Structures are given as structure tokens and as C-alpha cells.
Amino acid sequence: MSKEKQQVSRRQFLNYSLMGVGGFMAAGLLVSPIRMAIDPVLKKTAAGDYANAGISVDDITTEPQRVDWTIEQVDGWYQSKPSKTAWVYKDDNDEIVALSPICTHLGCVVSWEGNDQYPDQFFCPCHGGRYEKDGTNIPGTPPLAPLAVYEQKVENGILFLGNAISRKGA
Amino acid sequence: MKWRSSDLKQYQNAKEYIDTVIIPIIPFQIDLEMLAFQSEVLTIFANEIEKELAGRVMLMPTYSYLKTVDPQSEINRINAWIANIKEQPFTNVFLLTFDANWKKNEKEVHGHLLWLPSVKSGNLQSNEMKAMIRDQTNQIIELIQVYW
Numbered sequence: 274m275s276k277e278k279q280q281v282s283r284r285q286f287l288n289y290s291l292m293g294v295g296g297f298m299a300a301g302l303l304v305s306p307i308r309m310a311i312d313p314v315l316k317k318t319a320a321g322d323y324a325n326a327g328i329s330v331d332d333i334t335t336e337p338q339r340v341d342w343t344i345e346q347v348d349g350w351y352q353s354k355p356s357k358t359a360w361v362y363k364d365d366n367d368e369i370v371a372l373s374p375i376c377t378h379l380g381c382v383v384s385w386e387g388n389d390q391y392p393d394q395f396f397c398p399c400h401g402g403r404y405e406k407d408g409t410n411i412p413g414t415p416p417l418a419p420l421a422v423y424e425q426k427v428e429n430g431i432l433f434l435g436n437a438i439s440r441k442g443a
Numbered sequence: 444m445k446w447r448s449s450d451l452k453q454y455q456n457a458k459e460y461i462d463t464v465i466i467p468i469i470p471f472q473i474d475l476e477m478l479a480f481q482s483e484v485l486t487i488f489a490n491e492i493e494k495e496l497a498g499r500v501m502l503m504p505t506y507s508y509l510k511t512v513d514p515q516s517e518i519n520r521i522n523a524w525i526a527n528i529k530e531q532p533f534t535n536v537f538l539l540t541f542d543a544n545w546k547k548n549e550k551e552v553h554g555h556l557l558w559l560p561s562v563k564s565g566n567l568q569s570n571e572m573k574a575m576i577r578d579q580t581n582q583i584i585e586l587i588q589v590y591w
């Protein structure tokens with residue numbers, strides 16, 4: 274009798290403690306989205322994070338050229354070094370322009386003069402999306418917004434690029 | 444795009460634009476370092492291609508098989524994958540591999556074989572390797588576009 278009683282209470286104890294663990298897990302699930310939002314370690318990029326794009330200002334011409342660089346990124350699960358790409362050139366006012374190569378339609382990588390039929394335009398190989406040199410999407414092709422523009426700054430004659438800022442559709 | 448939940452949502456909304464699938468095909472034998480290395484390189488290739496063509500291509504989970512297994516049964520198995528994928532529908536299915544054995548049976552496989560001449564070893568972080576991968580990726584992308 275007393276033995277059985279003991280067994281029951283042990284089982285109860287187990288049940289309680291299991292529930293306790295479950296409760297902790299549920300609380301964890303509830304808390305984590307907030308944690309994601311405020312924990313600086315989990316933030317993808319802090320504002321004002323510029324990375325060396327690996328090109329000196331003197332090498333930038335009026336002809337868009339592709340530059341690739343890598344950034345350090347921590348996103349909760351992985352610490353990785355994703356590679357980034359930009360199309361970089363100097364416009365008519367001698368200002369540096371750095372465009373994101375990501376097609377605003379569905380995200381393929383566009384190329385400057387990627388199609389012989391369309392000189393002086395960016396071309397998307399996936400569904401024929403096209404953009405003017407300044408990144409404006411050409412009406413009648415699938416993209417509905419211009420290419421994003423990178424934040425940029427120049428230090429010691431080297432180009433540093435930050436976040437890509439999207440722009441409104443033409 | 445990749446086979447993950449966020450991309451699948453995008454796929455459902457833009458199905459008519461995404462008509463191509465890439466399946467990396469990787470032979471597997473646990474103690475063969477060369478195969479492990481090739482698997483790493485092939486994964487990089489697959490990801491690079493996906494990145495460039497993300498709006499029209501879906502990268503499938505890797506198809507792995509035992510190096511020692513009878514080729515005919517693998518041909519049947521991969522064809523079952525391809526048949527299932529084509530139901531979606533997808534029009535173009537590309538198989539990405541270093542394993543030349545597939546080349547021998549190319550005609551029986553119901554997808555386009557993208558066979559890459561193999562790399563045996565090397566340093567994945569080296570500049571030569573990166574340049575090689577960049578260059579090969581561009582060539583594969585051009586080849587894929589021929590089918591579009």
C-alpha cells in the first residue's frame with residue numbers, strides 16, 4: 274500500500290517535472306522573437322556597417338564593373354561570410370554609383386550589357402528584365418522597381434559599401 | 444531559390460516564372476576523403492548557381508547514393524525524383540555531378556546532366572580555387588541558359 278503510494282507520488286513528481294520542462298520550453302518560444310529583435314548579437318548588420326569593396330576609386334570608370342567582396346555575418350545559427358556583389362561606376366557628374374545586382378523581379382543577378390541586343394542596359398538572364406544604367410527598371414519588362422543602391426563612403430581612396438537601399442518603382 | 448519554407452511560399456506565388464530545377468548528385472562512401480571533398484565543392488557550385496539564377500531556378504536537396512551500388516537501381520531512383528519534380532510542373536531538370544559514371548548512362552536519365560571534370564583535392568579558401576569556381580559557375584550558367 275505504502276509502496277504503491279510512493280510509486281504514484283514518484284510518477285506525479287516526474288509528471289510535474291516534465292511539465293515544468295515543457296513550461297520552460299513554451300516560455301522560451303514565447304520569448305525568443307523578442308530576443309531576436311533586441312539582442313545585438315543576433316542582429317544581421319548594425320547600421321553604419323561598411324565593408325571594403327576591394328576597389329580603389331581610381332579604378333572606377335564610367336563603365337559599370339562588377340565587384341565582389343565578403344562580409345562577416347552572425348545570424349543566430351551560423352557565423353558566415355556571405356559574398357556580396359555590386360555594379361560600380363562613375364556617373365556624368367563624376368559621382369560613384371554602386372548598384373545591387375539583385376533583380377527586383379524574383380532575385381536573379383543582373384549583368385551590365387548582359388545581352389548583346391540591349392547595350393547600355395543591365396540585363397537579367399532569368400526573365401529578360403532590364404534596367405537603365407542608373408538602375409531604373411524599364412517598363413514592359415518583369416521588374417517593377419529599380420535596382421537597389423548601396424550606401425557608400427570613400428576612405429583613403431578605397432570604396433566602402435554598406436546596406437543596399439531599395440527604391441520605389443518607375 | 445532553395446527548397447525551404449520561405450522560398451516555397453514565393454514559389455507558389457510565382458510558379459509560372461520558376462521552371463528549372465537543379466539537383467546536386469553526390470556519391471557517398473564514408474572513408475573516402477576525396478568524395479567528401481568533392482561533395483563540399485559541388486555544394487559550393489550548386490549554391491553559387493542558385494544565387495545567380497535564384498528567380499528561375501530551384502535548388503533541390505542533394506541526391507546521395509552509395510558509391511558501390513548497382514547503377515541501374517540508381518538510374519531508376521533518380522528518374523523517380525525527376526518524374527515527381529516534373530509534375531509541379533518544372534520543365535528543365537539539371538543534374539550536377541562530378542561522377543563520370545552518370546555520363547555513361549546519360550541517355551537513360553530523364554534530366555540534363557551537367558558533368559563537371561573532377562577536382563581531387565585542394566584548398567577551398569585559396570584564390571585559385573575561388574577563381575576556378577567562379578569561372579566554372581559562369582560556364583554552367585551559360586549552358587543552363589541555352590535550354591531556356
Ligand code: FES
Binds near residue numbers: 400402415499
Ligand atoms: S528575376 Fe529578373 S526578370 Fe525575373
